[in-house]
Amino acid sequence: xxxxxxxxxxxxxxxxxxxxxxxxxxxxxxxxxxxxxxxxxxxxxxxxxxxxxxxxxxxxxxxxxxxxxxxxxxxxxxxxxxxxxxxxxxxxxxxxxxxxxxxxxxxxxxxxxxxxxxxxxxxxxxxxxxxxxxxxxxxxxxxxxxxxxxxxxxxxxxxxxxxxxxxxxxxxxxxxxxxxxxxxxxxxxxxxxxxxxxxxxxxxxxxxxxxxxxxxxxxxxxxxxxxxxxxxxxxxxxxxxxxxxxxxxxxxxxxxxxxxxxxxxxxxxxxxxxxxxxxxxxxxxxxxxxxxxxxxxxxxxxxxxxxxxxxxxxxxxxxxxxxxxxxxxxxxxxx
Amino acid sequence: xxxxxxxxxxxxxxxxxxxxxxxxxxxxxxxxxxxxxxxxxxxxxxxxxxxxxxxxxxxxxxxxxxxxxxxxxxxxxxxxxxxxxxxxxxxxxxxxxxxxxxxxxxxxxxxxxxxxxxxxxxxxxxxxxxxxxxxxxxxxxxxxxxxxxxxxxxxxxxxxxxxxxxxxxxxxxxxxxxxxxxxxxxxxxxxxxxxxxxxxxxxxxxxxxxxxxxxxxxxxxxxxxxxxxxxxxxxxxxxxxxxxxxxxxxxxxxxxxxxxxxxxxxxxxxxxxxxxxxxxxxxxxxxxxxxxxxxxxxxxxxxxxxxxxxxxxxxxxxxxxxxxxxxxxxxxxxxxxxxxxxxxxxxxxxxxxxxxxxxxxxxxxxxxxxxxxxxxxxxxxxxxxxxxxxxxxxxxxxxxxxxxxxxxxxxxxxxxxxxxxx
Numbered sequence: 001x002x003x004x005x006x007x008x009x010x011x012x013x014x015x016x017x018x019x020x021x022x023x024x025x026x027x028x029x030x031x032x033x034x035x036x037x038x039x040x041x042x043x044x045x046x047x048x049x050x051x052x053x054x055x056x057x058x059x060x061x062x063x064x065x066x067x068x069x070x071x072x073x074x075x076x077x078x079x080x081x082x083x084x085x086x087x088x089x090x091x092x093x094x095x096x097x098x099x100x101x102x103x104x105x106x107x108x109x110x111x112x113x114x115x116x117x118x119x120x121x122x123x124x125x126x127x128x129x130x131x132x133x134x135x136x137x138x139x140x141x142x143x144x145x146x147x148x149x150x151x152x153x154x155x156x157x158x159x160x161x162x163x164x165x166x167x168x169x170x171x172x173x174x175x176x177x178x179x180x181x182x183x184x185x186x187x188x189x190x191x192x193x194x195x196x197x198x199x200x201x202x203x204x205x206x207x208x209x210x211x212x213x214x215x216x217x218x219x220x221x222x223x224x225x226x227x228x229x230x231x232x233x234x235x236x237x238x239x240x241x242x243x244x245x246x247x248x249x250x251x252x253x254x255x256x257x258x259x260x261x262x263x264x265x266x267x268x269x270x271x272x273x274x275x276x277x278x279x280x281x282x283x284x285x286x287x288x289x290x291x292x293x294x295x296x297x298x299x300x301x302x303x304x305x306x307x308x309x310x311x312x313x314x315x316x317x318x319x320x321x322x323x324x325x326x327x328x329x330x331x332x333x334x335x
Numbered sequence: 336x337x338x339x340x341x342x343x344x345x346x347x348x349x350x351x352x353x354x355x356x357x358x359x360x361x362x363x364x365x366x367x368x369x370x371x372x373x374x375x376x377x378x379x380x381x382x383x384x385x386x387x388x389x390x391x392x393x394x395x396x397x398x399x400x401x402x403x404x405x406x407x408x409x410x411x412x413x414x415x416x417x418x419x420x421x422x423x424x425x426x427x428x429x430x431x432x433x434x435x436x437x438x439x440x441x442x443x444x445x446x447x448x449x450x451x452x453x454x455x456x457x458x459x460x461x462x463x464x465x466x467x468x469x470x471x472x473x474x475x476x477x478x479x480x481x482x483x484x485x486x487x488x489x490x491x492x493x494x495x496x497x498x499x500x501x502x503x504x505x506x507x508x509x510x511x512x513x514x515x516x517x518x519x520x521x522x523x524x525x526x527x528x529x530x531x532x533x534x535x536x537x538x539x540x541x542x543x544x545x546x547x548x549x550x551x552x553x554x555x556x557x558x559x560x561x562x563x564x565x566x567x568x569x570x571x572x573x574x575x576x577x578x579x580x581x582x583x584x585x586x587x588x589x590x591x592x593x594x595x596x597x598x599x600x601x602x603x604x605x606x607x608x609x610x611x612x613x614x615x616x617x618x619x620x621x622x623x624x625x626x627x628x629x630x631x632x633x634x635x636x637x638x639x640x641x642x643x644x645x646x647x648x649x650x651x652x653x654x655x656x657x658x659x660x661x662x663x664x665x666x667x668x669x670x671x672x673x674x675x676x677x678x679x680x681x682x683x684x685x686x687x688x689x690x691x692x693x694x695x696x697x698x699x700x701x702x703x704x705x706x707x708x709x710x711x712x713x714x715x716x717x718x719x720x721x722x723x724x725x726x727x728x729x730x731x732x733x734x735x736x737x738x739x740x741x742x743x744x745x746x747x748x749x750x751x752x753x754x755x756x757x
Contacts, residue, residue: 003665004650004682007748009657009734011345011493012684015741017692075689117692117742278695278706329726330341330703331565331577 017116021076023219027212028083028268034195034205035091038145042091043201049095051082053102061111077116081105084124084268087202088261088308089131092143092157097135101127121315122275125265125308132308142198158198161187161259162304165250192258203264206257213267222271225280226287230266231257233291241299251299262294265307275315282318282325289314341702342558342566343735345657347532350616351496351623356504358627359613359640361427365408365631366668367393367420372460373467374400379420385412390430390607393420396455402468403458405607407629419668422631434604439507443602447519450602457601458608458671463487463562463591464654466672469598472590473519475583482586484516484525485571486595488536489555489562492655495675497612498592500625502529502536506543509592510550512599520588523549527592528567530557559657560733564589566702578729593674608671615641619648619678628669634676635665643678650679657734686743697736697746703729707736711749719756727753 035043058078062068072078085105089098105127113119132139144158164186187197195205203209216222235253242251256262270276270290277286290310297306370376377394387393387406394404404420409428414421429435444450455470475481486509490498502509513525527544529537531554544550555561555570565576567589574585582589590598593611600606609630616623620641628637634651651662654673669676697707710725727750736746 003648003661003663005661005663006650006683007745008659008732009738009747010650010652010659010661010683011656011738012686012743013739013741015696015739016743017689017741020692020694020741070687077692115690117690273693273695278693278698278708280699326706327698327704329577329705329729330569331575331580331729 017075017077020221021080023216023221024080024268025076025083027215027221028080028087028202030208030211031087031202031205031264032083034208035087035201037147038195038204039091039143039201040146040150042143045095046089046091046093046098046201047083047086049098050086050089050102051079053099054078054082054085054106057103057106058111061107062115065111066115072115075116078106081110081123081127084122084202085127087264087268088124088128088200090139090142090199091201092141093131093135093138097131097138100134101131103127104130117274119274120318121312122269122272125269125312125315129308129312142200144198145196145204147196158185160198160304161192161255162298165252165255166298166304187259189254189258192255197259199259200261200264203261206263209263209267216267216271222267223280223283225283226271226276226290227263227266229284229287230270230291230294231262233288234262234294237292237295241295256295256298260298260305261307265311266290269307270311270314275311275318277318277321277325279322279325279327281327282321285321285325286314286318289317341700341704342560343700343739344557345491345493345559345738347557348493348616349496349499349532350494351614351625352499352533353535354496354500354622354624356500356612356625356627359629359632359637361408361424361629362632362636363424364413364633365406365422365424365629366633366666367404367406367422367631368668368670369394369404369418369420371404371466371630371670371672372400372402372458373465374402376418377401377404377458379415381412381415381420383412383415386410387412387422388428388430390433390609392607393422396458396468400468400471402460402466403456403607405458405609407609407631433606435606439511440603441511443511443515443518445518447521450515450519453602453605454598457597457606459594459597459601460608460671461591462593462597462608462611462671462674464658464672464674465564469590469594473516473588475520475588479583480586481520481522481583481588482524483572483588484513484520484522485567485587485589486513486525486527486592487562487564487567487589488527488529488533488540488592489557489567490530490533490674491557491559491562492657492659492675494616494623494677495614495655496616497614497625497674499530499533499536501596501612502527502533502592503539505596506539508599509540509596510543510547511603512595512597513550514547515598515602516588516590516595517549525550526571527552528555528561528571529553530561531555532557559735560702560731563702563731563733565731611669611671611674613637613669613673614675615678616675617652617677617679619643619680630671631668633666633668634662637669637676638665638678641678647680648678649682650677652677652679657738658732688744689742691742691744694741696739696741700735700739702733702735703731705730705736705750707746707750708744710753711744711746714749714753714756722753722757725753728757730754 109126293310
């Protein structure tokens with residue numbers, strides 16, 4: 001009788017890094033399906049390229065740079081990064097640019113910092129921001145959704161809802177062809193929830209993102225705190241702005257939540273384990289910070305969108321937030 | 336992965352919950368480990384070759400915190416080492432002073448000192464696992480005002496059903512035991528904490544407590560580690576008692592139900608603590624059962640008794656999946672503190688330690704609110720000053736952190752190492 005020896009506890013939960021990443025991938029599928037329906041082959045190409053190159057770069061890094069014994073692509077975190085990167089790109093982006101974004105995300109933002117769990121900035125958002133600054137034109141031309149023609153890659157481009165409301169006032173919209181035409185291209189709420197509007201691949205459908213969120217909550221991969229506090233902070237701040245400025249159209253709170261990358265960022269990027277605070281208290285500070293920064297950038301910068309910059313900025317504060325939000329040890333301060 | 340704050344739901348696997356306690360019978364030999372209590376081990380008073388009966392004192396409590404040890408069998412002492420007395424079993428003869436009947440005695444002696452001396456004499460220790468001598472624990476200094484006695488029937492370790500069976504089968508005795516301890520504490524109140532899923536135990540105990548004013552049953556959420564002393568007090572009273580203070584400072588005394596039953600037997604039946612209920616379960620056991628086991632019984636005897644296939648047997652755990660220890664030597668004896676013996680066909684999977692992904696599962700589910708990931712990281716770096724701030728000494732070794740970690744980092748091992756370094 002040869003008996004085994006182990007240290008307590010003698011059982012381990014079934015959860016693994018891989019199972020968690022797989023859950024995130026499953027949660028992203030509804031958004032992926034909507035984007036393929038709306039943008040056709042373009043979305044498929046960008047997503048496939050982004051995922052494939054993220055996995056390839058991760059593999060090359062782990063094998064030739066880190067010389068790790070283990071192939072780190074097996075934990076599927078590179079697939080998640082690839083999906084998330086593609087989700088914040090337009091579907092008509094030249095695919096080689098997606099490769100550049102994947103390189104920046106994996107090699108620069110992730111592995112350089114020590115790989116999974118050590119990176120300070122969300123790799124997908126870092127890659128997206130690098131592309132945004134390098135290729136501003138291609139990164140801001142958004143194809144119009146076209147359900148009927150899967151293979152039509154020369155889709156017309158259109159403005160996103162955020163662009164439309166940002167330039168809705170007369171002075172700036174004069175540069176556009178026709179103000180009323182421009183405004184009429186604004187999607188209605190149903191379109192925004194279902195995903196029939198221009199935008200990045202994964203951000204268009206609020207419903208699809210929320211289905212993913214519910215799945216993540218059900219599987220206990222994330223807590224509700226970050227997404228809810230993030231979106232609530234944006235809503236309240238935007239509402240206050242619209243109330244005091246009187247510009248209810250431009251600063252419509254619902255519009256700001258449903259369009260742009262807010263929901264995608266709040267559910268899938270601000271909740272990234274590596275780059276968000278660990279304690280609940282820290283998570284709430286982080287989420288509110290993200291929300292306020294998003295509103296600030298959307299109000300004052302030349303950009304329509306503020307989510308990526310807001311989350312990346314707050315990423316930098318995570319070590320500090322972690323430091324001030326250490327949980328109180330049981331019984332501490334009770335004699 | 337995140338879990339409910341301060342504790343988790345484990346797969347309970349209470350397979351033997353409805354199995355009546357059966358006598359495990361007599362092994363050929365018992366090994367009485369000397370140190371079965373917190374504090375100092377008792378000193379042997381028998382010699383090699385001495386004849387003993389069931390209940391004969393074989394090792395006497397040392398000075399300070401210590402506990403008497405009695406023979407659990409009748410026979411001849413064959414070996415005495417620094418840690419163990421082995422007795423060859425030859426008969427089944429009781430020490431004459433023991434009342435070995437099943438009748439329930441209710442006349443509690445009205446003498447605090449007599450009760451305490453009986454508990455000390457009979458070698459009663461905390462049977463939930465801590466092994467703290469019961470007489471020391473309930474002899475609370477006069478200046479401390481005790482408000483409530485808590486009987487711990489939570490039994491939050493998976494598979495374990497020994498305490499559950501005891502509550503179902505010996506409810507009245509347990510309540511009388513509580514009354515005895517109440518007498519020492521000078522109070523009337525007692526709360527019996529039972530897992531809300533143990534419906535039978537709750538019903539039986541509630542029926543009995545109706546006849547005893549001040550004794551109540553409280554059903555608590557069946558999470559792990561609800562049975563840890565300070566966590567139990569928190570669940571019942573919301574009081575948080577830090578590591579550096581005692582439950583009695585806040586007005587509580589916590590006793591495991593098996594200990595309380597042993598107190599009853601010691602005081603009312605003059606019976607030393609020489610046997611206990613042990614759950615023998617696990618997937619290598621065909622019929623998981625609750626055995627009444629003589630202390631010192633080798634696990635090999637129970638393995639055989641439970642009908643486990645020894646050829647397939649891979650893992651033997653004495654004392655629970657979460658906090659117990661694996662046993663390699665089949666001669667290892669059962670002690671006063673072991674509520675269960677678990678037998679498995681498989682070993683704990685050897686998982687490679689991966690990088691921490693900062694999921695916060697360990698910190699969020701830690702019943703003491705520690706940050707296990709931070710302790711492990713700090714230990715690996717060797718940043719000793721910082722380790723002090725993270726207070727690994729507050730860890731109650733419940734094992735949740737290692738259990739939940741998706742990166743399979745043995746966090747509890749790191750915490751223990753960090754503690755040793757301090």
